[in-house]
Amino acid sequence: xxxxxxxxxxxxxxxxxxxxxxxxxxxxxxxxxxxxxxxxxxxxxxxxxxxxxxxxxxxxxxxxxxxxxxxxxxxxxxxxxxxxxxxxxxxxxxxxxxxxxxxxxxxxxxxxxxxxxxxxxxxxxxxxxxxxxxxxxxxxxxxxxxxxxxxxxxxxxxxxxxxxxxxxxxxxxxxxxxxxxxxxxxxxxxxxxxxxxxxxxxxxxxxxxxxxxxxxxxxxxxxxxxxxxxxxxxxxxxxxxxxxxxxxxxxxxxxxxxxxxxxxxxxxxxxxxxxxxxxxxxxxxxxxxxxxxxxxxxxxxxxxxxxxxxxxxxxxxxxx
Amino acid sequence: xxxxxxxxxxxxxxxxxxxxxxxxxxxxxxxxxxxxxxxxxxxxxxxxxxxxxxxxxxxxxxxxxxxxxxxxxxxxxxxxxxxxxxxxxxxxxxxxxxxxxxxxxxxxxxxxxxxxxxxxxxxxxxxxxxxxxxxxxxxxxxxxxxxxxxxxxxxxxxxxxxxxxxxxxxxxxxxxxxxxxxxxxxxxxxxxxxxxxxxxxxxxxxxxxxxxxxxxxxxxxxxxxxxxxxxxxxxxxxxxxxxxxxxxxxxxxxxxxxxxxxxxxxxxxxxxxxxxxxxxxxxxxxxxxxxxxxxxxxxxxxxxxxxxxxxxxxxxxxxxxxxxxxxxxxxxxxxxxxxxxxxxxxxxxxxxxxxxxxxxxxxxxxxxxxxxxxxxxxxxxxx
Numbered sequence: 001x002x003x004x005x006x007x008x009x010x011x012x013x014x015x016x017x018x019x020x021x022x023x024x025x026x027x028x029x030x031x032x033x034x035x036x037x038x039x040x041x042x043x044x045x046x047x048x049x050x051x052x053x054x055x056x057x058x059x060x061x062x063x064x065x066x067x068x069x070x071x072x073x074x075x076x077x078x079x080x081x082x083x084x085x086x087x088x089x090x091x092x093x094x095x096x097x098x099x100x101x102x103x104x105x106x107x108x109x110x111x112x113x114x115x116x117x118x119x120x121x122x123x124x125x126x127x128x129x130x131x132x133x134x135x136x137x138x139x140x141x142x143x144x145x146x147x148x149x150x151x152x153x154x155x156x157x158x159x160x161x162x163x164x165x166x167x168x169x170x171x172x173x174x175x176x177x178x179x180x181x182x183x184x185x186x187x188x189x190x191x192x193x194x195x196x197x198x199x200x201x202x203x204x205x206x207x208x209x210x211x212x213x214x215x216x217x218x219x220x221x222x223x224x225x226x227x228x229x230x231x232x233x234x235x236x237x238x239x240x241x242x243x244x245x246x247x248x249x250x251x252x253x254x255x256x257x258x259x260x261x262x263x264x265x266x267x268x269x270x271x272x273x274x275x276x277x278x279x280x281x282x283x284x285x286x287x288x289x290x291x292x293x294x295x296x297x298x299x300x301x302x303x304x305x306x307x308x309x310x311x312x313x314x315x316x317x318x319x320x
Numbered sequence: 321x322x323x324x325x326x327x328x329x330x331x332x333x334x335x336x337x338x339x340x341x342x343x344x345x346x347x348x349x350x351x352x353x354x355x356x357x358x359x360x361x362x363x364x365x366x367x368x369x370x371x372x373x374x375x376x377x378x379x380x381x382x383x384x385x386x387x388x389x390x391x392x393x394x395x396x397x398x399x400x401x402x403x404x405x406x407x408x409x410x411x412x413x414x415x416x417x418x419x420x421x422x423x424x425x426x427x428x429x430x431x432x433x434x435x436x437x438x439x440x441x442x443x444x445x446x447x448x449x450x451x452x453x454x455x456x457x458x459x460x461x462x463x464x465x466x467x468x469x470x471x472x473x474x475x476x477x478x479x480x481x482x483x484x485x486x487x488x489x490x491x492x493x494x495x496x497x498x499x500x501x502x503x504x505x506x507x508x509x510x511x512x513x514x515x516x517x518x519x520x521x522x523x524x525x526x527x528x529x530x531x532x533x534x535x536x537x538x539x540x541x542x543x544x545x546x547x548x549x550x551x552x553x554x555x556x557x558x559x560x561x562x563x564x565x566x567x568x569x570x571x572x573x574x575x576x577x578x579x580x581x582x583x584x585x586x587x588x589x590x591x592x593x594x595x596x597x598x599x600x601x602x603x604x605x606x607x608x609x610x611x612x613x614x615x616x617x618x619x620x621x622x623x624x625x626x627x628x629x630x631x632x633x634x635x636x637x638x639x640x641x642x643x644x645x646x647x648x649x650x651x652x653x654x655x656x657x658x659x660x661x662x663x664x665x666x667x668x669x670x671x672x673x674x675x676x677x678x679x680x681x682x683x684x685x686x687x688x689x690x691x692x693x694x695x696x697x698x699x700x701x702x703x
Contacts, residue, residue: 217418223376224413225433225484226406229398239423314423315468 012300079286088290099271103256110195118206140200149193149266171268254302258295322349329384357539365548410485416477427465475506564633
């Protein structure tokens with residue numbers, strides 16, 4: 001197990017380097033325009049640009065620039081924002097709690113919605129409730145988060161507030177450590193907006209996976225043992241059926257930690273995704289790099305966790 | 321009184337292509353401590369019959385009765401049936417790897433079985449699981465009890481399945497092709513084990529198989545099934561030496577023998593019929609070398625066959641001509657020929673001769689009915 005984790009971490013580092021190289025090439029070599037011009041504000045003089053080039057090492061050959069860039073990365077230095085000269089690392093870490101709260105809470109919501117709906121559908125295939133579950137899934141998958149978000153805002157914020165019921169705030173983020181209740185109150189609408197689509201796909205995956213497992217020989221054995229149907233489905237069926245769900249969960253949460261851009265923007269959450277949108281629209285290269293690497297880091301970690309979870313869930317999987 | 325008495329059991333599955341008539345009137349009974357062998361090709365309804373009795377067929381239309389110790393299993397509530405399953409009737413299935421849950425320890429699965437029916441502590445149940453594993457011949461049971469099924473060999477897995485099935489000392493054990501997925505050497509060990517347990521606990525066994533060798537080892541009585549119906553009943557010896565039904569004869573003749581290994585095997589020609597679109601009359605007639613007009617128009621009932629009072633066969637051939645031998649064969653051919661009118665002559669042209677000329681290989685004929693060669697290859701083509 002230890003060796004496996006070490007190897008996967010090493011591999012993850014390699015992946016991050018490949019990504020850093022790709023990002024570097026994309027923005028410094030392929031992208032049109034002089035990167036140095038970004039560092040000096042509007043209508044600079046040629047001297048200023050030259051100064052900036054020397055200062056940021058942009059006068060050196062590209063490979064050397066990359067090595068310097070990687071060298072800084074290794075020290076945890078993601079550079080400074082062009083826009084406000086803040087260290088990128090600090091910005092990202094400051095914004096991580098909001099994004100993590102959004103992603104984690106949404107994951108809980110979509111699991112609590114998706115898995116039970118999938119179970120209900122799978123245990124009575126082709127029944128009314130199976131068809132209703134299909135409608136939910138198709139509906140959920142067809143409504144993009146920004147539409148779901150706006151609908152939620154319209155009904156649960158705007159209409160309720162008109163009637164004097166200020167139950168859900170429209171936007172903002174309160175840190176969990178500051179006030180857990182306010183934290184949850186501010187996040188409920190974004191959680192649901194984000195979770196709806198994912199819950200729909202999780203319900204389909206749970207249904208398909210469970211339906212397949214329930215046809216297995218060992219389910220027949222479980223019934224032949226005289227176990228209750230409940231136990232057959234939950235202890236024997238779900239145990240196997242949830243493995244693909246765990247895989248997806250790891251990757252989905254990992255991806256969301258890199259920023260749930262649309263949801264954060266719709267609900268005005270000061271998270272990583274919203275920050276990334278501002279960075280892209282203002283050409284704030286260091287922030288864009290930082291965000292991409294940050295997101296990639298979470299995905300790599302999520303993948304390792306998924307592999308470990310696999311080994312824990314299924315004794316046949318050997319980690320090597 | 322018999323332990324289990326099944327009367328007129330029918331099982332059909334409505335599907336989009338039509339109604340699959342998997343079992344079409346099966347009756348049999350089994351006494352305490354006895355072994356009944358049920359033999360037939362894949363799709364003959366032998367597994368469906370027993371699984372229906374246990375309430376394990378879903379979405380099926382069922383008629384008939386299955387009286388176990390005075391109670392009809394088919395009319396029971398799921399709740400009551402659950403108490404019978406496992407505790408009073410144990411089951412063993414074909415493939416022990418897929419029949420054990422891959423993600424739970426073997427011991428855990430046995431403990432679960434015990435604790436589903438008896439109020440015992442986990443510790444005591446585990447102790448019993450260890451004893452059971454020892455009883456079925458698993459070495460170092462106190463250590464192997466914590467293994468996962470994939471850490472067991474095929475034979476050991478089947479032993480573990482048996483340990484689980486007999487954990488609560490059931491009165492009846494239904495073994496659904498328990499040796500099919502195992503090596504030949506291991507098959508014999510598993511059969512030995514079942515016989516030993518049977519004599520120790522006086523358990524009745526229903527042994528479902530397509531392997532007549534297995535039946536020869538263990539069964540007292542044998543029921544041969546074809547296309548959802550029993551075609552012949554007899555005690556083991558009678559069935560082997562004096563079979564009446566052409567299908568039973570075909571099954572016996574397609575066993576490779578270790579003695580006269582020189583001759584060609586005589587596989588049963590053709591394919592099992594579609595259970596949605598069954599042949600008229602005797603459902604074996606499209607494959608039968610003795611086909612007569614009557615076979616195409618009338619369903620043969622089970623009739624008592626000369627020689628043994630318990631021997632019954634569903635075939636229109638004279639009941640006094642049984643067994644093998646050239647004279648019997650000649651007599652049967654003669655009867656068949658004399659009773660073969662226009663209908664059967666036409667029919668028999670698509671049935672190839674039973675004995676193909678030496679040195680030529682009879683290719684499987686293009687026959688009516690759906691072809692699933694992979695499924696019935698275990699009996700037909702052991703060349």
